[in-house]
Amino acid sequence: MTIRSATNKRTQERDFAGATRKSAASAKPARAAAGSVRVVSASAKTRRKEYEQGESLEGLSKAEKKARKQELRAKEDRMYSAANILMRQDEEYRSKRRLFWVIEGVGIAVIIIVWLMLTGVFNSFVPAGTIAVGQLVGLGIAYAFVIGGFVYGLVKIRPLRNFYKAQVAGMTDRKVIEVLEEEAEREAAKKGKGAKEKEPAAAEEPEQAQPAKKKGPKKNHRSRH
Template identity: 45%
Template sequence: MSTRSPLNQRSQEQMREGKSGMARRSAASAKPTRAAASSVRVVPASAKAKRRQVDQGESLAGLSREEKRARKQELRRREDRIYTASTILMREDPDYPRYRRIWIGLMAAGMVFVAIGFALLALIGERASEPMKIAQYVTVGMSYVCIIAGFAFDFIKIRPIRTEAQARAKGLSESRMSAVLERGARKEKDKGKRKVK
């Protein structure tokens, strides 16, 4: 943006009238002169707030504090029911327990290799021979391989099961969701009885 010359006729007139400073205002300093009309919908600035408002299906703008709190509690209760139902549906999938054991095995192997690598480093340290240094590097490398493979396995095999269960839980009616939650509670109760015996 160019600056107006002080020798310009318009600038000279403004100086005679007692006006000083910049002749033009920037667009950044422009502010709305009045509030938005009733037909204008004001949307939140952040994407997370927009998503939450779309999920709720309504705005909490004109409600009292107690009404907002009650609506948020109801929404939280509904989200908790959906999350619990999706967890139950996910555990009922025949592949999930097997995939979960594989994932736990990969992560445990990674942690074991990390422990072995640190033990070799602590016990032998800098005075290690060449084969021992290679063994240290191999154990650290194997730990990276196992942990990264565990994350990749979770992303490729377990996450699709989790997202499918969440989608199914969100699509359930209240009666079917209650049936799923009761089924999950029965399984937990039976599992608790088996542990006591």
């Protein structure tokens, strides 16, 4: 049996069974992308936040990058604080927040009651069958309130929070600082008012009576006995 040479043209052009071919996805495009098509590099995800903010740390030294990152973190902290201040000033947000904690509180209270049932605190004066049913009902109520509270927060509170975050994001740095300064002035005024209310109360307290000094005849050291 003769062996065909590897340099033979028919050997080179022959397709062998089991051989893999390159997929169409790995093939090079027939032409370059159009001018309107934006080609994004693989590392764009890591720098997406920088591009969204219109800032890039490329080309900076290590110290400059560290200082720039600290500045960005401080700016984010100021924006977060300003958004919280605006939310606390909104009566609708405060009322919904209180209702959220009431719902969560009821759920937590029911969980505590069920836990007490499991420890046997009520076994002395409650039948065992009633305790078993109460545990099941209590767990259902607890889950309903806890999960319902989170759903209420997502549906009713989160949109308000996102609204104020977007509002602060659209403010200038000077405006954000003004919001923080106004809140600081209000807090200082409250503290000053509380201190003034305490001062009259302290002034009205009667002075403690000093013990009377005993008066006696003055000694004359020059007198003769």
